Amino acid sequence: MELLPRSPGEFGSARYWDRFFRQRGQRPFEWYGAFAELCPVLHKYVRPRDKVLVVGCGNSELSEQMYDVGMCDDIINIDISDAVIRQMQERSGSTRPKMSYLLMDMLQMDFPDAHFQVVLDKGTLDALLTDEEEATIAKVDQMFAEISRVLQVGGRYLCVSLAQAHVLKKAVEYFSQEGWVVRVHQVASSGDKQQFVLPVFVYVMTKFRKIPGSAPQILEICPEEQDKPMRMECVEQLVAAVKDRQHYALLCSQISKTPCREQVSLDLCDKESRKPRYTLHVVDSPLVKPSRDNHFAIFIIPQGRETEWLFGTEEGRRQLAASAGFGRLLTVALHREQHYEGMAGIQAELSGKVMELAPPGLPARQQVPFLSVGGDIGVRTVRHCDTSPLSGEYVVEDVKGDGSCYFRRLIFLRNRSVVQSEARLLAPTPLQGQKKRRKDKKKPSPTEPPGAIDKSYLCCEHHKAMVAGLCLLGGPDALPGDEAGSGRLCWGQAHVAVVEIDPSMLEVATHWFGFSQGDRMQVHISDGLDYVAKLAAEAPAQYHAVMFDVDSKDLTVGMSCPPPAFVEKPFLQKVRNILKPEGVFVLNLVCRDARLKESVLATLRDVFPLLYVRRIEGEVNEILFCQPSPEGRCNPTELGVRAQALEGALRQPGRPWDSSYVLADVLQAVHIL
Known part of the structure; x- marks a missing residue:
């Protein structure tokens, strides 16, 4: 039995619908949206005494169900199909005396003006607005004009729809321009098997008298039944909000049927600010054998730790899911702009949402565990936030790490998943003879972190590798400085020139990270490209070491460190020119584009005859050590000896040193390219 139309235009044809209902018989055709x-x-918008008009009623049971439950009984149903009107008159004529079915075209209705309090449309607009051709738009405008004419001021046009973008946009634009209040409800699913995966929406257009001039549009969305309406600023924003809900429904439908081959990521936004509140990643572990208790778990990432490799990378989350032993692990990252009421509050807030992302085969009424590190949500304190013309918005925050350690971090908000700078904070030490605090004085919070920077500790593994690369200089005697005029070179008198393009970052480093300049440490506010070019022209071969750890502001390039201009051949030749023959150029390379990476390495080989690499485990970072002379080649044994000598020179009394940082261990993974 062929019920589909030959073309979308037939949806507006009486002949098509007569044929449709004759062939279908008495079986109700609901299309979508169960009662x-x-x-x-x-129930929110239809009152018992309202006079209700249902346009394009078909043989849906909706009017009968509204009548039978007492929602209202003064209901007039119209349709262009004579066949279906006869069917419905026979079906309800004797049992529902106050409800009527009339053969009528909704584009030319016979009712007087302002005759109804409610016009109800279930799928009729969707069937009519099948395209955006001029003739179709003209019919829709006529339909809307007739609905407006027969509705009283204060009356409601309720349109049940799948909310295709062009349908929603047309309806919202038309009625909002007429001065009506527009609210879109997402209909909660009953969980039964449905013909459509997409969610059903109800547009509620409330008629007001049109005010001359430019009255503000009132556009709202209620994504869930219990939610307060969210005000939208424009039609495009409302359409985008509906589109997000549709994408989410499609995603939930997809991952509820089959395991995810790739990790799925999505943001849940705060209902008031509409800013991301939770970032979720769905991670499936196909090697985990399912049992009753290991189908699904939720892992709450402690605040401030979302940038760590285990939580912030696909490979790390995959490892986390496998070690947790669950078929599907949903990781939840918390956002710094939001406030959270502890683990219990997060569980209460997420419990309904996360079950929509449950895996296939989850047993009914299965308890899904919430997991975390240490059983809490961590500590994050934003110390400073500002905007730089060069770096954009940034924050300085203190976060709690493992155990009792606290760390201070600089984050550029344009790239929230990357820690720009990090330092460990020292634990507070009580002063000798310090008197006990009076009971009436406020005690510090046990979760409040200290503020002093531990300058002996390098938080980033790639920074440790960059420092260790200085061993390639041949030991402490090869480093710059002069002791007692003897010409003996030593670490203790090395001079460092720091180049920073953003003056705001110098302020942040000084105020928040304990940085200070001195006779042997000078900061130059300049573009690194310009500064190196100037040095190459004025004073070549003056540096023992040049280090690049430069982030790229262009996130569209597959190389986030350094910017492409820093690894172009003419510039690298200038870098070589400012190095002494025994010097070393140390480069932090972060490149996810394999072809681009090979191109960069080839250029480096052209300029520097000797090239070492140290890959950082669990990160994309690779530290490259480039030397202008092949005569500096070291074997592993010699490199280890140099590392011990350098470390011995640095571990002097009175100089802070992290005992867990062993240069020789860092250099074991270095190899020649």
Whole structure:
């Protein structure tokens, strides 16, 4: 039996619908939106004494169900199909005396003006607005004009729809321009098997008298039944919000049927600010054998630790899911702009949402565990936030790490998943003879971190590798400085020139990270490209070491460190020119584009005859050590000896040193390219 139309235009044809209902017979055709799902919304906008008009009624049971439950009984149904009107008159004529079915075209209705309090449309607009051709738009405009004419001021046009973008946009634009209040409800799913994966929406257009001039549009969305309406600023924003809900429904439908081959990521936004509140990643572990208790778990990442490799990378999350032993692990990252009421509050807030992302085969009424590190949500304190013309918005925050350690971090908000700078904070030490605090004085919070920077500790593994690369200089005697005029070179008198393009970052480093300049440490506010070019022209071969750890502001390039201009051949030749023959150029390379990476390495080989690499485990970073002379080649044994000598020179009394940092261990993974 062929019920589909030959073309979308037939949806507006009486002949098509006559044929459709004759072939279908008495079986109700609901298309979408079961009565139980629509009831909560209908009860808000349909009152028992309202006079209700249902346009394009078909043989849906919606009017009969509204009548039977007492929602209202003064209901007039119209349709262009003579066949279906006869069917419905026979079906309801004797049992529902106050409800009528009339053969009528909704584009030319016979009712007087302002005759109804409610016009109800279930799928009729969707069927009519199948394209955006001029003739179709003209019919829709005529339909809207007739609905407006027969509705009283204060009346409601309720349109049940799948909310295709062009349908929603047309309806919202038309009625908002007429001065009506527009609110879009998402209909809660009953969980039964549905013909459509997409969620059902109800547009509620409330008629007001049109005010001359430019009255503000009132556009709202209620994504869930219990939610307060969210005000939208424009039609495009409302359409985008509906589109997000549709994408989410498609995602939930997809991952509820089959395991995810790739990790799925999505943001859940705060209902008031509409800013991301939670970032979720769905991670499936195909090697985990399913049992009753290991199908699904939720892992709450402690605040401030979302940038760590285990939580902030695909490979890390995959490892986390496998070690946790669950078929599907949902990781939840918390955002710094949001406030959270502890683990219990997060569980209460997420419990309904996360079950929509449950894996296939999850047993009914299965308890899903919430996991975390240490059983809490961590500590994050934002110390400073500002905006730089060069770096954009940034924050300085203190976070709690493992155990009792606290760390201070600089984050550029344009790239929230990357820690720009990090330092460990020293634990507070009580002063000798310090008197006990008076009971009436406020005690510090046990979760409040200290503020002093531990300058002996390098938090980033790639920074440790960059420092260790100085061993390639041949030991402490090869480093710059002069002791007692003897010409003996030593670490203790090395001079460092720091180049920073953003003056705001110098302020941040000084105020928040304990940085200070001195006779042997000078900061130059300049573009690194310009500074190196100037040195190459004025004073070549003056540096023993040049280090690049430069982030790229262009996130569209597959190389986030350094910017491409820093690894172009003419510039690298200038870098070589400012190095002494025995010097070393140390480069932090972060490149996810394999072809681009090979191109960069080839250029480096052209300029520097000797090239070492140290890959950072669990990160994309690779530290490259480039030397202008092949005569500096070291074997592993010699490199280890140099590392011990350098470390011995640095571990002097009175100089802070992290005992866990062993240069020889860092250099074991270095090899020649």
